[in-house]
Amino acid sequence: MVDAMSERAAARNFGISRKTVNKMVNHTAPPGYQRKDRPVAPKLGAFVGIIDQILQDDREVLKKQRHTACVFR
Numbered sequence: 001m002v003d004a005m006s007e008r009a010a011a012r013n014f015g016i017s018r019k020t021v022n023k024m025v026n027h028t029a030p031p032g033y034q035r036k037d038r039p040v041a042p043k044l045g046a047f048v049g050i051i052d053q054i055l056q057d058d059r060e061v062l063k064k065q066r067h068t069a070c071v072f073r
Helices: 007-014 018-026 045-058
Strands: none
Touching: 007 018
């Protein structure tokens, strides 16, 4: 009960889920999204080590001979 209104009545009044009302009552700020596991790359996953080694080796060669890539990890 919050402000003499049950969670069920608040959900009906605002047109949202009872679970959403429960989350709003329990948290002062939204908890946000948190990833449980690292993202899976099934097609590229087997080659990540090779690609990282190529990019590591490129740091030792001349700038014009390097491979280029963006790392988003």
